[in-house]
Amino acid sequence: MEGPRSPAESELPRVLNFLNQSLRSEAAWSIAAEYPTALSSTNLHNMRIITENDQVVSHAVLKPLVVKSPHVIFKVGAIGSVVTNETHRNQGLSTKIIEDCIQQATRQQCDIAILWTDLYDFYRRMGFELAGTEISVVVEEEFPMPDPTLRLSKDSKVAAEALHRLYSTHSVNSVRSVEETRKFLSIPQTQVYTAWDTSGQLAAYAVEGKGADLGGYIHEWGGSVTAIMTLLSYIRREKQQAVTIIIPRHSKNLLERLREKPVTYNQGFLGMIKILNFDQLAAKIKRAFRAEGIADIVLEKQNGQYVFGCNTDLAVLGGEENLTQLLFGPLDFETLDVFTPETREKLAKILPLNLWIWGWDSI
Known part of the structure; x- marks a missing residue:
């Protein structure tokens, strides 16, 4: 077993054939035609494969996106085309290849990763949570x-x-x-x-x-x-x-x-989201609040928990899943009944963050 790794350019036809057979066996077109900016030679360094005897047995692709919003510019690692050959399932290959995509996205300074799936429990084990609003x-x-x-x-x-x-x-x-x-x-x-x-x-x-x-x-x-x-x-x-x-x-x-x-x-929900670089994202959020004249925002990680609020009006969030839904929605901090009306008014100026991935960018 070799990988996860990026394919060589000479391997791309073999990778696409594996994806077509696994994910598009009924289609009259190649899957590369559906994702022309992700499954292409220009994005080979973000395609991840595991091979055995020169045959592709597992695949996932990362597509880094720069998402602009009125308050924050995000770098988002979109992950898709995750598939493992039927004969190699239940061996942890999909987990291994997704974790490799997460590492690649983190190295490329992505704030968050996002993917679209109905296998919620599987991806929650890797730190993803349903979040955002669609x-x-x-x-x-x-x-x-x-x-x-x-x-x-x-x-x-x-x-x-x-x-x-x-x-x-x-x-x-x-x-x-x-x-x-x-x-x-x-x-x-x-x-x-x-x-x-x-x-x-x-x-x-x-x-x-x-x-x-x-x-x-x-x-x-x-x-x-x-x-x-x-x-x-x-x-x-x-x-x-x-x-x-x-x-x-x-x-x-x-x-x-x-x-x-x-x-x-x-x-x-917009998708399943995982925070990759908390310090980087927190710094962007604090800058957004300062631009609105709010300088006393607290967003810190302490002993595995997240401390959030304004000045001394703070809440402690036990897990990253709660933080993800608080920052991107749909968790409404106004319903948490932990902040004063003044703090809630301040938080509402920026949160939840406006994050959106248009359909052509989803993979």
């Missing part, structure tokens, strides 16, 4: 278009530059290049809907599907609230069935507009 809104019925002057289209041949311009206006996003956006546009099973103003400028876009993942979900979108609502009206009418859009908690204006319509509102 809101799915199901548009049940058709509704009138707020701006009938927009030209609407479901032609997926859209200039990457136009999409990138609107994407960059989000208050929370991963740093992407135009070229990366162009690669994402070529992902199989991706439908792009667009809205154009009378001057021919892109006013809104919405992306549904991503290869074998996120089918039936609008996971990327951009533009003004009115333009997005107009586009959703168009999509609902075109599909003649309910439409689901995934929305971050901080997109309050869009959520308010949607709640005026016949919709079903479901709140869930």
Whole structure:
């Protein structure tokens, strides 16, 4: 048994063949087409494999992301495509390869790691916890278009530059290049809907599907609230069935507009998150509070416990899982009944932190 290690470039076809057989046996495309920035020769150093007799038997990939938000710039290690050959399971290989990804992310100064799974107990053993907030809104019925002057289209041949311009206006996003956006546009099973103003400028876009993942979900979108609502009206009418859009908690204006319509509102977790570099993350959070004029924030680790609060109004958190849900949500510190109203008001200026991973960045 050799590894975990990164594959040599000459091994990449063999790695992709293993992933295609293990994860995409029914698909007519390679899994590399779904994750063009993660499963590529440019990210070989972040792909991890275990081999036996020159055959790949276990795999995971790390994709470091820089996520900008109004208060904090995060470095996030997204982990995905975790799989072990059926004949080599129950030997601890997946644990070993995930722990190696965590070490790689820590070496690369990632603040946190995130992954998407339903194997909650398995990943909790490695320190991951369900955290963050993801809101799915199901548009049940058709509704009138707020701006009938927009030209609407479901032609997926859209200039990457136009999409990138609107994407960059989000208050929370991963740093992407135009070229990366162009690669994402070529992902199989991706439908792009667009809205154009009378001057021919892109006013809104919405992306549904991503290869074998996120089918039936609008996971990327951009533009003004009115333009997005107009586009959703168009999509609902075109599909003649309910439409689901995934929305971050901080997109309050869009959520308010949607709640005026016949919709079903479901709140869930962003993913499973693990804090990798507590001191680095705590320093960023304290700087964010200082920028709001709050200099007495306490966020320290003492004897395996976390001390958190303002000045002398402090709470002791027993485990990292509580801290993770407190910093990123959905744990509401106002319901903990441990802080004074003045402290709660201060904390609410920054927490929970606005963290969001758009669908094209998930792996």
